[in-house]
Amino acid sequence: MVQRKSGHVTLVDVARACGFSVSTVSIVLSEAPLSQNIAPSTRERVQVAARQLGYHPDAYARSLRSRRSQTIGVLAYDLSDPFCVPIVRGIQAALQPACFLPLLIDAQTKRSLFDACMTMILERRAEGVIVIASWVFEETNLLADVRKNGVPMVIVSRDMTDRGISSVLVDNEAGGALALRHLSQLGHRRIAVIRGPEKMFDSEPRWAGIQSAARKAGIRFDPKLVFQLPGLAGPDSGFEEGLLFSRQMLACGRPFTAVLAFDDLTALGVVRGLTEAGVRIPDDCSVLGFDDVFPAAVATPGLTTVRQPLRDMGMQAAEWLLHAIESRDPGAGKPLRKSPLLSKVRPELVVRQSSAPPPRNLGKNQKGALPALDTPLRQGR
Amino acid sequence: MVQRKSGHVTLVDVARACGFSVSTVSIVLSEAPLSQNIAPSTRERVQVAARQLGYHPDAYARSLRSRRSQTIGVLAYDLSDPFCVPIVRGIQAALQPACFLPLLIDAQTKRSLFDACMTMILERRAEGVIVIASWVFEETNLLADVRKNGVPMVIVSRDMTDRGISSVLVDNEAGGALALRHLSQLGHRRIAVIRGPEKMFDSEPRWAGIQSAARKAGIRFDPKLVFQLPGLAGPDSGFEEGLLFSRQMLACGRPFTAVLAFDDLTALGVVRGLTEAGVRIPDDCSVLGFDDVFPAAVATPGLTTVRQPLRDMGMQAAEWLLHAIESRDPGAGKPLRKSPLLSKVRPELVVRQSSAPPPRNLGKNQKGALPALDTPLRQGR
DNA sequence: ATGCCTGTTTAAAACGTTTGAACTATCGGT
């Protein structure tokens, strides 16, 4: 047993153990092209020694020398939001075969941390960065640094192509339309809507999609039944807000047979609030979410929602990045700043049990919370 | 503007820009003790230059030199399991102030990946490893390598002190007892149980806790109402199994007024199954989960469950590791293999809406699925 | 003997930091 000074087994240790030079050992173990010229017997002896000592090459030294970290920084705004996880998973899946490691960092929805995280990523010499940001993230001087150091970057769930950053996100307009069309086809005419926070990117286009689909279906919204989430902090806050709004809906006395919520968590809050008031879902009222996040699938009733292909979005982002890295690599030319890419992926309606045709006549157990419809309903086509 | 060969700004660049030597620049920017002796004017000029160029020290070079990676490898068995996230969060929280970065890796419940991940962690020279493993993870030769290289390790959610690895996990026995006692205090006597998979660590002690509490309360289980999950693969499988078992429960014709599920996802499956069969929760039947995972809180009705303080568990693990690293650091002595630490943290009952006293007399909308109780019920003390 | 292949192996430089030791001035004291 060799007495090592530091804790880890190094090339020197292996070299000493098998009697060859460091160079030879390196060539063999890294399977460099030169290893073709190494005598098979030598190869064998080197490998045996390495295995015996439990040698693992030092990624730091290797990266330092090769100027490649084989790492992509992934900055998630909040890992405890079930929205993030599938995206991260997708990124991982795409990175795996290319032997890249995601350096996953959770900004915990704190602006201050965001900066620190970006610094980390830059210091660790990530070859690319993916930012998962559904929330407000203003530009920071760090962003300039990312540029300055020529690190390619993709943002998920927000369109920043206008600032030169490639973006992959869901087609919010189509998604909003999808949700509304589903409700109108079921026969709903009086629909309450909870819009997203003003500062959040998705809010506006999603609402636009809803409105245009509503226009086409001849549906008008009762302004008293249109709500808007305040800026949201953390995934539980959506639930709380939904709960609150559902109570307001019932309290304001306007008739409605469906609620279209901004996202799944808000929708789940609405489900809770309505249920507690004795409204049965979907018999008395339908509830729709958006995102198709894990809790939406395991809730009862299962939440009808508009699915974002989060995993695919993550994969897309990762693949763009890999491609950018690869194409810049050989020429060593400057970043080759092409125009930023944009992918608006198509959302998909997932029908579960929380949506159904509106009630024909209202039951008596509703204490007048849901005023009777004044128009006879048409069954969905 | 200096023309750099590689993409990143280095000390040399800064040195050239401000006219001082690399050493001086390094001393200033790393705020080494020697920087006391540097003239304030120099300091100023160096800092300005660094900022202007967007310099970030190269963590790789730094680590190589200092032999410290400031990194803890975190190997999660499956990030898409909501069980993992709070633990990871706790780890992060504990690591932050010590300026350690978690190197988060997701093994995606695949054995093969597990090995690759461990290799990654070793190569990246993590100074410690935390394994989050609620699932079967047999010993692998990698574990030996971890040893050989003297990397301290903690495992969360499994007791491996017998193999010399420090462990932090919930007191499953106490948790099981807590759940059962809650039901018995509400007056339930006929309780269906879904036990954990045979190969999973938590299953046995949790069941033991349930049994001993049942004995004390004078409750006996109907063997036909005791189920056992098969080995589980992925977080959705728990839900599916719960759904299936709930149907079996109803089909077998034995009376029960409560279901005690192995974990929250299984419980949510049960809720779905019972609800679909027209059983109202909690009026006709109570359902209990375990873990207090995010979906349990946002489901309707909110799931009564036994909470694992996951975040605290993560913090505990991280703190042990930091301590081990710190205490080994100065002496450069051998790993100082003390006996492994063990922390069984206390679980906590979280009462939500899915539990209530058993029904006095059974409603008629149950189609005989829940046969009538033969004993008059006592209200919980 | 010298020169030139061919097939193996190695020396040495480089990657970007940090740091103990060495180098300059400058100055007060003898």
Place this chain on the structure above:
DNA sequence: ACCGATAGTTCAAACGTTTTAAACAGGCAT
């Protein structure tokens, strides 16, 4: 005029790799 201090700055070596170019040993033809 010389010796020490002291403040300010720089040299050079090291961390563990990878890789270019060179060294080395035989064998064969000149």
